[in-house]
Amino acid sequence: MIIDQLVPSASTYAADIDWIWELIFVLVGFWFVLSEGVFFWLLWKFRKKDGQKAQYITGELESEKKWITYPHLLVLVCDIFIVYGAVKVWYEVKQKLPEAQSMVRVVGQQWAWTFVHAGPDGALDTADDITTVNELRLAKDTLYHYKLESKDVLHNFSVPAFRLKQDSIPGREITGWFEPTLVGDFSVQCAEICGIGHGLMGARVIIETPEAHAAWMAANSTDGLAEATPAEIPSTEVAANALAISEE
Numbered sequence: 150m151i152i153d154q155l156v157p158s159a160s161t162y163a164a165d166i167d168w169i170w171e172l173i174f175v176l177v178g179f180w181f182v183l184s185e186g187v188f189f190w191l192l193w194k195f196r197k198k199d200g201q202k203a204q205y206i207t208g209e210l211e212s213e214k215k216w217i218t219y220p221h222l223l224v225l226v227c228d229i230f231i232v233y234g235a236v237k238v239w240y241e242v243k244q245k246l247p248e249a250q251s252m253v254r255v256v257g258q259q260w261a262w263t264f265v266h267a268g269p270d271g272a273l274d275t276a277d278d279i280t281t282v283n284e285l286r287l288a289k290d291t292l293y294h295y296k297l298e299s300k301d302v303l304h305n306f307s308v309p310a311f312r313l314k315q316d317s318i319p320g321r322e323i324t325g326w327f328e329p330t331l332v333g334d335f336s337v338q339c340a341e342i343c344g345i346g347h348g349l350m351g352a353r354v355i356i357e358t359p360e361a362h363a364a365w366m367a368a369n370s371t372d373g374l375a376e377a378t379p380a381e382i383p384s385t386e387v388a389a390n391a392l393a394i395s396e397e
């Protein structure tokens with residue numbers, strides 16, 4: 150409600166993340182405004198007055214302590230709602246791994262993102278994979294698994310429009326998922342300080358209709374190139390080719 154006014158929500162779980170964010174915002178916001186309001190009202194009400202000596206209160210009497218105890222209990226009740234909502238959303242987004250329709254490998258390095266698209270066969274590490282730099286191409290309404298890696302230091306694959314933020318860790322392959330729901334061009338960022346070029350480590354995610362995406366795959370997959378040159382293409386040449394494609 151509040152967030153998608155500012156950042157478009159372009160994945161199936163964006164609304165779940167927004168919901169828990171807004172629940173926390175409303176509950177914490179209510180107590181913040183109330184407590185700050187009472188605080189400044191008390192400062193004003195009991196301000197220094199001529200001829201009136203300040204009282205020393207230890208706060209040990211029941212009649213004084215209740216001003217802390219009762220609000221504290223009410224805040225704890227709010228915590229139950231937040232914990233319940235957080236576990237529910239975490240389970241839906243991070244614990245569940247719905248079946249993939251396609252795959253993409255995401256590799257962070259100082260300071261760029263490399264995306265290996267599965268290509269027409271939907272599987273990684275096959276001849277028809279398409280490699281691009283700083284440009285992730287996806288089809289709308291397709292469930293992707295991503296395999297997130299890092300070549301050097303900690304990075305963080307952040308796609309605000311998906312409400313996705315995941316650390317990439319050298320030596321590990323982290324699997325997650327997303328399903329784009331909106332055709333468009335959205336930003337990808339690195340959300341983990343990773344060196345002097347961290348701020349330049351931006352990329353784009355381009356979500357197309359399944360038809361347009363299939364046409365892009367057909368035009369760029371090495372299968373198409375293999376048809377033109379039946380000899381096996383060395384992998385370095387494939388990557389160089391993909392780079393040229395991404396720069397077009």
Ligand SMILES: [Cu+2]
Nearest residue numbers: 304339343350
């Ligand atoms: Cu980075």
